[in-house]
Amino acid sequence: MPNKHTPLLSKESPWEGNSNTIWLGSTITLNRNLEKYKFPGKLPQDKRKQLISLVGKELLESPLLKKPSLLNAEDVPHVEKEFFIEHFLTTSSFQEARAGEAFVLDHSSAFLGILNVGDHLILHQIDCSEELEAAWDRLTKIESKLNESLNFAFSRRFGYLTSAPAQCGTGLVVRVFLHLPGLIYSQKLDEATKRYKEENIDQTGLQGDPTEIIGDIVAFHNRFVLGVTEENILSSLRTLTTNVMIEEKRARSNLKQEASSEMKDRISRAYAVLLHSYQIDALEAFYALSLLKLGVDLEWVTGVDHTGLNLLFFNCRRAHLLCHFSEKIVQQDLPHKRAEYIHQTLKNITLHI
Secondary structure: OOOOOOHHHHOOOOOOOOOOOOEEEEEEEEEEOEOOOOOHHHOOHHHHHHHHHHHHHHHHOOOOOOOOEEEEHHHOOHHHHHHHHHHOOOOOOOOOOOOOOEEEEOOOOOEEEEEEEOEEEEEEEEEOOOOHHHHHHHHHHHHHHHHHHHOEOEEOOOEEOOOOHHHOEOOEEEEEEEEOHHHHHOOOHHHHHHHHOOOOEEEEOOOOOOOOOHHHEEEEEEOOOOOOOHHHHHHHHHHHHHHHHHHHHHHHHHHHHHOOHHHHHHHHHHHHHHHHOOOOOHHHHHHHHHHHHHHHHOOOEEOOOHHHHHHHHHHOOHHHHHHHOOOOOOHHHHHHHHHHHHHHHOOOOEEOO
């Protein structure tokens, strides 16, 4: 039984129903600050709380949000802050969020408003349906409506002003998360990305580290926010990811035709690890689940679909597991609980190799 104290667990989940074999999700983040207020790091406690009251009221009354609720950072347990980071695929850390900072969630669980963490307001939207432009449209409507009453700080020369100079301009960061085991195991990822990648786009792993690709998930994001338009950022990422997805499908088709002993061995070992481990850490689970997803696509594994595996990918992370179980779990028991959870989820799978 899920832990009912975690706000996101009682709401709709954007991860449900994501059957995409490659596009796992995308995030859109807008950083904004209000005129006539210093940046949060320079604001005294009373002003920070005043700003939460002002911005929070506008968000809670927004007709574009679905049953929004405001949570003061000091009232959110540490594990639930970690849950927010995992769920919204952010590279920011909320664990140290304290009094004078807050979060606004809506019932879709796809929107997060972050108040006074770095900037006065960070609007964050996740999308798991490959509808990048629709998610952007929704976020801009929310931002435009707020700007009518809040008056965001803007300079004709530097665009929207942010506490980090590198975020000035559009204040927009877009990330797309692609599952690319075909290109990675074929050692063709660098070739594919260099062919299509523009100067404005960088790539990292799931947690924002460019040197660590966890679970064969690659995140592409815009490098610049100043001197480029929002439309250019979205267009560049859409073009790149579409082409990389075509290359990934081609790589998977080649792997299926080759049916190499090495690839069959990798997937067989992943199958064994996931089904028969007494305990398993998150990184090992991610790498094994990546291979199992590839095995499903190559039709070497049945009994589970990409919807179930995509959900398992995200639910086996630390905070998600801790919040999923109703009983308290000590840290040393978590690898065993993760293994149990995976066993139960994959109990009907069959290997055809």
